[in-house]
Amino acid sequence: MAKPIIVQKFGGSSVANVDRIKAVAQRICETKTKKNNIVVVVSALGDTTDDLVELAAKISEHPPEREMDMLMSTGEQISCALVAMAVKELGHDAVSFTGAQVGILTDDTHTKAKIQKIGARAIRKALKENKIVIVAGFQGVTKDNEITTLGRGGSDLTAVALAFAINAKVCEIFTDVEGIYTTDPRIVREAKKIKEITFDEMLEMASLGAQVMQPRSIEVARRFNIPLHVRSSFSKEEGTMIVKNTQKLEDISVIGITCNKAEAKITICGVQDKPGVAAEIFTQISKAGVMVDTIVQNVGYARQTDISFTVLKSDLAKALKATNAIAEKLKTGEVLHDKNIARISIVGSGMRSHRGVAAKMFQTLAEHEVNIDMITTSDISVSCIIEQSQAEKAVKALHKVFNLEG
Amino acid sequence: MAKPIIVQKFGGSSVANVDRIKAVAQRICETKTKKNNIVVVVSALGDTTDDLVELAAKISEHPPEREMDMLMSTGEQISCALVAMAVKELGHDAVSFTGAQVGILTDDTHTKAKIQKIGARAIRKALKENKIVIVAGFQGVTKDNEITTLGRGGSDLTAVALAFAINAKVCEIFTDVEGIYTTDPRIVREAKKIKEITFDEMLEMASLGAQVMQPRSIEVARRFNIPLHVRSSFSKEEGTMIVKNTQKLEDISVIGITCNKAEAKITICGVQDKPGVAAEIFTQISKAGVMVDTIVQNVGYARQTDISFTVLKSDLAKALKATNAIAEKLKTGEVLHDKNIARISIVGSGMRSHRGVAAKMFQTLAEHEVNIDMITTSDISVSCIIEQSQAEKAVKALHKVFNLEG
Numbered sequence: 038m039a040k041p042i043i044v045q046k047f048g049g050s051s052v053a054n055v056d057r058i059k060a061v062a063q064r065i066c067e068t069k070t071k072k073n074n075i076v077v078v079v080s081a082l083g084d085t086t087d088d089l090v091e092l093a094a095k096i097s098e099h100p101p102e103r104e105m106d107m108l109m110s111t112g113e114q115i116s117c118a119l120v121a122m123a124v125k126e127l128g129h130d131a132v133s134f135t136g137a138q139v140g141i142l143t144d145d146t147h148t149k150a151k152i153q154k155i156g157a158r159a160i161r162k163a164l165k166e167n168k169i170v171i172v173a174g175f176q177g178v179t180k181d182n183e184i185t186t187l188g189r190g191g192s193d194l195t196a197v198a199l200a201f202a203i204n205a206k207v208c209e210i211f212t213d214v215e216g217i218y219t220t221d222p223r224i225v226r227e228a229k230k231i232k233e234i235t236f237d238e239m240l241e242m243a244s245l246g247a248q249v250m251q252p253r254s255i256e257v258a259r260r261f262n263i264p265l266h267v268r269s270s271f272s273k274e275e276g277t278m279i280v281k282n283t284q285k286l287e288d289i290s291v292i293g294i295t296c297n298k299a300e301a302k303i304t305i306c307g308v309q310d311k312p313g314v315a316a317e318i319f320t321q322i323s324k325a326g327v328m329v330d331t332i333v334q335n336v337g338y339a340r341q342t343d344i345s346f347t348v349l350k351s352d353l354a355k356a357l358k359a360t361n362a363i364a365e366k367l368k369t370g371e372v373l374h375d376k377n378i379a380r381i382s383i384v385g386s387g388m389r390s391h392r393g394v395a396a397k398m399f400q401t402l403a404e405h406e407v408n409i410d411m412i413t414t415s416d417i418s419v420s421c422i423i424e425q426s427q428a429e430k431a432v433k434a435l436h437k438v439f440n441l442e443g
Numbered sequence: 444m445a446k447p448i449i450v451q452k453f454g455g456s457s458v459a460n461v462d463r464i465k466a467v468a469q470r471i472c473e474t475k476t477k478k479n480n481i482v483v484v485v486s487a488l489g490d491t492t493d494d495l496v497e498l499a500a501k502i503s504e505h506p507p508e509r510e511m512d513m514l515m516s517t518g519e520q521i522s523c524a525l526v527a528m529a530v531k532e533l534g535h536d537a538v539s540f541t542g543a544q545v546g547i548l549t550d551d552t553h554t555k556a557k558i559q560k561i562g563a564r565a566i567r568k569a570l571k572e573n574k575i576v577i578v579a580g581f582q583g584v585t586k587d588n589e590i591t592t593l594g595r596g597g598s599d600l601t602a603v604a605l606a607f608a609i610n611a612k613v614c615e616i617f618t619d620v621e622g623i624y625t626t627d628p629r630i631v632r633e634a635k636k637i638k639e640i641t642f643d644e645m646l647e648m649a650s651l652g653a654q655v656m657q658p659r660s661i662e663v664a665r666r667f668n669i670p671l672h673v674r675s676s677f678s679k680e681e682g683t684m685i686v687k688n689t690q691k692l693e694d695i696s697v698i699g700i701t702c703n704k705a706e707a708k709i710t711i712c713g714v715q716d717k718p719g720v721a722a723e724i725f726t727q728i729s730k731a732g733v734m735v736d737t738i739v740q741n742v743g744y745a746r747q748t749d750i751s752f753t754v755l756k757s758d759l760a761k762a763l764k765a766t767n768a769i770a771e772k773l774k775t776g777e778v779l780h781d782k783n784i785a786r787i788s789i790v791g792s793g794m795r796s797h798r799g800v801a802a803k804m805f806q807t808l809a810e811h812e813v814n815i816d817m818i819t820t821s822d823i824s825v826s827c828i829i830e831q832s833q834a835e836k837a838v839k840a841l842h843k844v845f846n847l848e849g
Contacts, residue, residue, distance in 0.1 A: 055501045089521070095461045096525055097532045104531070107524035107539050111517035115495070118513035119502055125510070126503045133513050137543070138588055159588075182544055182565075 042164070042205040043068060046078040046174065046196035050213045051270035052116050053083035061211075061270065062123035065169060069129060074164045076203060078174040078196040079120050081112025102147035106176075106186045109148075110136070113173035113192070121171045131169040134159060136176035137184060141195065143177035149188030150177055155202035164203075172199060190251025197254045201261040208258065209266045210250065216267050216276030217242070217249055219441040220294040224432050227442040230276070231292060233283045238292050238386055239265075241418045245382040246297030255279065290387040290394050291439040296432050297380040298425055300330060300347040302410070303360055307370025310342045318344065318363050325359035327352045331380075331420070333411045341370075345411055347422065350376060378410065379428035382420040383435060395419045401438045407431045448570065448611040449474060452484040452580065452602035456619045457676035458522050459489035467617075467676065468529035471575060475535060480570045482609060484580040484602040485526050487518025508553035512582075512592045515554075516542070519579035519598070527577045537575040540565060542582035543590060547601065549583035555594030556583055561608035570609075578605060596657025603660045607667040614664065615672045616656065622673050622682030623648070623655055625847035626700040630838050633848040636682070637698060639689045644698050644790055645671075647824045651788040652703030661685065696793040696800050697845040702838050703786040704831055706736060706753040708816070709766055713776025716748045724750065724769050731765035733758045737786075737826070739817045747776075751817055753828065756782060784816065785834035788826040789841060801825045807844045813837045 045065065052058050061079075069075045089108050093100040100108075117133040124131035140156030163170045174192025177185045187194050193210060200208035215230055217239065222228040234242075236259035243252045249267055258265050258279065268276025308314055315334065322329060332346040348356040357374060364372045381402075388394045398419055402409055407430065411422035423431055436442065451471065458464050467485075475481045495514050499506040506514075520541055527539035546562030569576045580598025583591045593600050599616060606614035621636055623645065628634040640648075642665035649658045655673060664671050664685065674682025714720055721740065728735060738752040754762040763780060770778050787808075794800045804825055808815055813836065817828035829837055842848065 055498065058502065092461065092521075092525065093528060096464060097528045100528045101531055104524045104527045104539055107527070107541075108521055111520050114517050114520075115498075115514055118510045119498065121510045121513075122499060122502045122506045125507055133510055135513075135590075138590075184541075184544075 040072060040074050042074045042076060042203055044076045044078065044196050044200040044203075044205045044208040045211060046192060046209065047080065047120075047211045047270060048192065048213070049080040049083050049086070051211050052079055052120065058082075058116075058119050058123050062120060062127055064270065065120075065124055066127045066129050069169055076160060076164070076170045076172065076199060076205065077120065078172045078192055078199060079113060079116045080174050080192040082116050082119075085112040085115065103183065106147045106184050109186050110173070110176040110184050113175050117171045117173040124169050124171070129169055130167060131171055132163050133171040133173070135173050136195070137178035137182070139172050139199075141177035141198070143179060143185045143187070145179045145181070145183060145185065147183075147185055150179075150185035152177060152187065152194065152198050155198055157199070157202040160199070160203055190253050193250055193254035194257065197258045197263055197265070200263045201257070205263070207264045207266055209268060211268060211270035212249060213269065213271070214249060215269045215272065215274060217247065217279075217293070219292070220432055220436050221296060224296060224429050225436045227436065229441060232275075233278045233280060233285075234292060235283055235386055236279060236281060237417055238384055239279045241382075241384045241415065242293050242295055245384065245418060245420060246295040246299070246380065247293070289385060290391040291383045291385040291441065292387070293384050294432055294435050294439070294441065295380075295382045295384065296428050297382075298428065299349055300378060300380060301350045301353045301374060301376045302345060302347050302378050302422060303353075303356060304343055304345040304373040305360060305364055305369050306343050306373065307341050308344050309367065309369070310340045314367065315344065317367070318360075319346075321363040322356060322359045325355050327356040327359065331411065331413050331422070333413065347378070347380070347411075377425040378422050379425045380420050380422055381428060381431045381435065382418050383439065384418045386417050388417050388419070397438065398435060401434050402431055405430055405434045446478060446480045448480045448482060448609055450482045450484065450602050450606040450609075450611045450614040451617060452598060452615065453486065453526075453617045453676060454598065454619070455486040455489055455492070457617050458485055458526065463676075464488075464522075464525050464529050468526060468533055470676065471526075471530055472533045472535050475575055482566060482570070482576045482578065482605060482611065483526065484578045484598055484605060485519060485522045486580050486598040488522050488525075491518040491521065509589065512553045512590050515592050516579070516582040516590050519581050523577045523579040530575050530577070535575050536573060537577055538569050539577040539579070541579050542601070543584035543588070545578050545605075547583035547604070549585060549591045549593070551585045551587070551589060551591065553589075553591055556585075556591035558583060558593065558600065558604050561604055563605070563608040566605070566609055596659050599656055599660035600663065603664045603669055603671070606669045607663070611669070613670045613672055615674060617674060617676035618655060619675065619677070620655060621675045621678065621680060623653065623685075623699070625698070626838055626842050627702060630702060630835050631842045633842065635847060638681075639684045639686060639691075640698055641689055641792055642685060642687060643823055644792055645685045647788075647790045647821065648699050648701055651790065651824060651826060652701040652705070652786065653699070695791060696797040697789045697791040697847065698793070699790050700838055700841050700845070700847065701786075701788045701790065702834050703788075704834065705755055706784060706786060706828075707756045707759045707780060707782045708751060708753050708784050708828060709759075709762060710749055710751040710779040711766060711770055711775050712749050712779065713747050714750050715773065715775070716746045720773065721750060723773070724766075725752075727769040728762060728765045731761050733762040733765065737817065737819045737828070739819065753784070753786070753817075783831040784828050785831045785837075786826050786828055787834060787837045787841065788824050789845065790824045792823050794823050794825070803844065804841060807840050808837055811836055811840045
């Protein structure tokens with residue numbers, strides 16, 4: 038029977054310089070035993086990617102995306118060669134591969150390509166020769182042999198997709214934090230590392246602002262049921278396991294709290310309350326290239342209603358321009374906007390079976406005199422948009438009331 | 444009929460920074476007209492290659508050569524992507540290719556691979572679409588999809604080999620000098636740019652110390668009769684054409700003078716004058732990994748002779764160790780060595796038909812009281828090993844006496 042395979046992914050901060058590369062190599066060699074095989078995925082060294090982007094920006098304001106991929110992919114190629122050297126230096130056999138060499142086939146959407154297929158032949162062959170395999174993350178190749186990159190969170194995605202392709206028993210994501218926390222430890226000192234969390238909960242936390250992993254790779258891990266282990270490259274401590282079902286007898290109601298300050302709110306007042314109006318508004322905004330997050334429309338009175346929605350702060354100018362145009366066309370009332378908002382969310386699969394969780398959240402906020410501006414809920418989360426200056430106070434109170442301090 | 448193709452190769456100093464990359468792009472766009480197509484080969488930006496070598500050295504004293512190729516090849520990938528961006532910025536369509544993408548198939552001798560075949564399909568397709576093609580120099584790929592590099596002078600070789608594969612009318616080598624000079628202008632201020640030189644003469648000059656181009660790519664150009672144009676990337680002046688036969692009615696006797704201070708001399712005294720001795724000596728030295736250049740053995744007397752030879756100064760210690768060992772075994776006389784030598788050579792196809800050229804050289808040296816230590820000749824060159832401190836004086840005198848000042 039083939040040995041079980043562990044996939045380990047090291048981010049840019051884990052390979053930021055020569056000393057860290059050596060430490061990573063040490064770690065890889067410690068994991069490699071007679072009983073298992075290792076496939077490693079690495080990001081580019083520290084600031085390499087930023088440096089390359091800056092270089093390109095000096096040459097062209099809008100560099101062609103195909104050439105950006107050609108340029109950017111060198112970052113991971115450098116780090117995988119260096120890590121392979123460092124592993125060999127420790128006496129283990131190792132071999133590095135680019136995305137193209139491994140056979141990470143993508144579509145041709147340069148700078149944010151989607152993986153279509155993974156040919157794991159080169160990896161399997163190297164593993165059979167008892168080599169440690171080091172793969173350049175973040176990159177792939179089209180069927181026409183064009184180099185592509187996978188966009189944000191691309192190296193995580195490479196790791197998860199490879200773990201699926203070679204049937205790895207676990208995919209370890211090494212990062213500069215110890216794991217997933219009940220909330221941001223910079224806000225709440227009592228925040229605790231979560232031992233185990235479900236894909237659904239992690240996805241919800243990630244999309245609501247927890248920044249450890251991109252939702253994209255968690256989705257792939259969920260689809261193919263690849264257990265993820267998010268842990269620190271600077272300590273031997275166990276981190277957080279992200280799995281299909283946790284081992285707990287009963288889900289706890291709330292597993293984590295997120296706080297996201299990246300959004301701004303736009304409100305269109307006095308919109309006619311008739312079919313097709315919302316569709317027209319959001320079609321125009323989408324055409325302007327703006328992603329809308331939460332949308333809230335309340336029942337109207339006097340055949341009029343207000344529609345509020347949030348967009349990324351970085352998209353606010355674009356979004357306002359499009360909104361004003363459509364508001365004028367539809368003869369609505371005023372268009373308001375507010376940058377000083379924060380989204381506070383509670384997340385937990387237990388909400389499905391525990392009642393009164395949302396009510397407890399609202400009550401807690403009320404007790405701390407935090408005014409709620411907008412509310413949205415999903416199956417396993419409740420989010421409130423509040424004034425940004427009250428965000429820390431709100432998170433601290435909720436963290437305490439939902440017993441996350443242990 | 445297909446448009447004629449010009450291959451342009453830009454070295455590391457030509458693309459050392461963003462401003463130079465933009466200047467190179469400008470130059471490429473000026474060359475690209477409705478009447479011809481352009482294929483560009485670029486080296487890595489300025490010091491990139493040295494930086495990568497240094498990085499690897501910090502990780503391993505003897506980094507594996509396969510991983511070195513993986514690492515080093517990123518340098519040219521970066522520069523070709525940036526040049527393609529800069530060309531596009533000027534409104535021309537351009538596309539960059541790695542060695543692997545172009546199909547530069549090599550053997551698997553990592554860090555000094557030999558080109559076996561060039562598949563020009565990707566280039567032809569791009570040229571048909573009226574694109575300017577930018578190729579990463581110095582690199583190739585094995586049939587097993589392993590990345591290789593071509594060793595010293597590798598980017599020149601890429602350019603010449605591509606020029607052959609796509610049947611280019613000329614291969615322009617852009618460098619930081621204006622062309623090939625009658626001698627080193629730093630030694631003789633009156634040195635003149637040579638307008639036209641034959642492959643044979645250029646090869647002789649290069650192997651005798653002229654450093655503008657590596658002999659390797661000149662040999663390939665000669666074999667396939669690819670005219671080379673060595674010129675400056677900083678000026679519009681015509682440089683030096685390297686061709687099969689020059690246009691001159693009669694060859695001039697001496698076209699250039701070289702001076703090489705990289706060698707050291709070893710003499711084994713009192714070697715038995717019998718068959719097989721020289722073979723044994725040089726077999727042992729070769730086994731020690733030392734390349735021997737000139738060997739001089741004079742007729743002996745009393746059944747003994749002295750054998751002198753030159754090696755690179757950097758190999759002297761290794762060479763002496765091997766020489767002393769074999770000298771002891773053969774019971775020869777003393778082993779002497781001298782680092783303070785220079786090789787002064789005169790080169791010219793005209794020597795084949797002009798008599799007295801060597802004599803004139805020796806006479807000139809004698810008149811300037813330069814003692815000649817060793818002499819060797821080839822079909823189109825005469826070399827004298829002299830004391831290093833007299834090299835400048837010798838070159839100046841010879842440059843004048845052979846009418847190279849114009």
